[in-house]
Amino acid sequence: MVDRIAILGGGTGGAVLANDLADRLAAEIDAGDVEVTLVNDGPDHVYKPVWLYVPFGQREPADGRRPLRELVDSRIDLVVDRVTGIDTGARELALRDAAGSLAYDYLAVATGSTLAPAEIPGLEAGGHDYYSESGAVALREELLSMTEGHLVLSVVGTPHMCPAAPLEFVFMADDWFRERGLREDVEITYTYPINRVHGNANIAEWARPLMDERDVGVETFFNAEAVDPDAGTIASMEGTELDYDLLVGVPPHRGVDVVAEADLGDRGWVDVDKHTLEAERAEGVYAIGDAATTGVPKAGSVAHYQAGVVARRIASEVRGRPATATYDGKTLCFIETGMDAASFVEFDYENPPSPAPPSEKLHWSKLAYNEAYWLTARGLL
Template sequence: MKTIVIIGGGAGGISTANHLSYKLREKIEANDVKIVLIDPSRFHYYQPGFLEIPFGLMGQEETYREMNEVLAKGITFLQEKAIKIDLENRNVTTEKGQVKYDYLVIATGARYDYSAVPGFTEGADHFYTLEDSKTLKTKLNKFNEGTIVVGVSSMPYKCTPAPLEAAFLLHDMFKSRRLLDKVKIIYTYPMPMAFPDKGISDIALRMFDQRKIESNLDFKVKLLDTKSKELVSSNGTKIQYDLAIMTPPHRGSELIANSGFGDQFDWISVDKFSLNIIGHEDAYAIGDATNLQLSKSGSVADGEAIIVSDRIAQEIDGLSPYSLYDGSGGALMITGIGMASMISSNYTMAPMFMPESYAFYWLKLIYNKVYWNMTAKAVLTGVSK
């Protein structure tokens, strides 16, 4: 029997498991293949929804489901924390024991390294966890006057357009409450642009001008001075704030740090096309866990999950794996209440920003609802309970 172990924690774990269960369902039924998902959480979270909770666009209960509700038939779910991976001996150590594998897929996502920016825990708010999103919603509902800074603490971070979306949503929230004359919104970014792509950055800056949102670019956050309520950059520039909504510093999983094969920030080096961990044809990494220069987003993780599940299935079927990832990814980016755009890119195409429209906004809201039965369950490839 071939054992495929998937270590979850990010968006790609569920997707990979479900795609593999479909492609190998006959071999699973014949006990020739076993798929094991290891994840410490009993819930799967729809993380894009965390941004929308503070603005009333999504309810907190809509952003998570029990793992067993979204896992396809034939998958063994171990609700355990993986502690160490031995790539040479094909072994995963969990808090409860050892799990041997023939193929490994690491989809652990990213972790938040709050200690990387002094004062972040005490001085900043964000929407990158369910609890922090709920806290931010409470604070925004009570905020009637002052300066809100929306910024990125460091690169890389999950969902590249999210800080832009937050700035636009803040503008429309306070516009609807007739408080724009009392609230100043400032956007900071650690690059000389408002977005990693200059074309999209130029569009965003024009939209800022139309909304009178200020921007402070190339602002590399050094610390948050919670006494004076100031953001301090690495070159000494300071920005006064009443509410700081900042992306937390990101780095790779603690599991990768413990296993010793990540880079200095615990990201995993993979081949950009095969997604194999460098030097290991029986092991893959996808999504936020890798060091690929791609958007850390659910669409990228899902696209990579399809390729990895194809390659493993091809090899188990006796073929030389031939499916290759082309870097495709995309996102529906909210540009305000009632408006959104679509961003898409791949290895050979720079990010493309499609004109904002009411239709894209509603497509975003619809996708929030159908995610559980379309993407999470990989229903488009025939996966079912």
């Protein structure tokens, strides 16, 4: 009997998992005892962290795209198609374009996040973002033409991808306008929904004095309710209204519809055991990366570490052994604190983060990590 492993989503988690399985189960795949299929709804792998640099003219969207076929081991069957249904009872995936369905014994859901700006009236028309490729390109034009006025960065919804990226954006914008001699004419305000500037108390405590030093205005307890594009205002549920000339919104996030329809969790995320990453509502299903509700940040590093755990668990199960690998919450993240300095955090379920003092060396480490990513995705690092 052939063991069929399906991976749904060819982003960071899906690609790393596919390559790890190809390596770990090479003998079984070559013997025809195991089949690994990766389904992604486009031919390219997209590395989203590049988008942070696009508005400042430091990267092009193409720097974050590579053909999946080049990244994924030839032992993996790559299917470029959209999954339109997950039947966890019959263990089958329905595909949009292909005839028939894809049967699996083990499924790893790695479908990532989608943006839901329409949940906030006026946000799509009045705001810009760098959480999408097209958004980052449009924002670049806005930033280039901005010589004065009020830039508001509003974290509209949590959880969102890369919890540090909004802090990074305002620190980089501060530096960028300073370098261009415009900072005195551009006011920068950052809003966050809870009573501090970041979801994690240690990171918030570290970031707040930096924001004060850099003259970044802060509005906490700001749960954005509506944007009025004509008036150029954003209003919060708490009754605060801010005028803006350029609004950069981190939109509400959701998982994907097909996961929501399969009833694997809320808002298209998959409820999982935070150590084993097994879905709580279905047998034979794992979830990794943004799609999995584990309480850790929605970050590529998390997807990477979780992919390794799931690869080891599935390999054990295929070989008839108990699956013992577990995820300990490991997360690491470089945090840009300007155009040429960064901090770094590493933490897990037991150990909270303690941000490193910002340095140029850490900034270059972040840029080097971004370049080395393509080796990571191939499973070489």
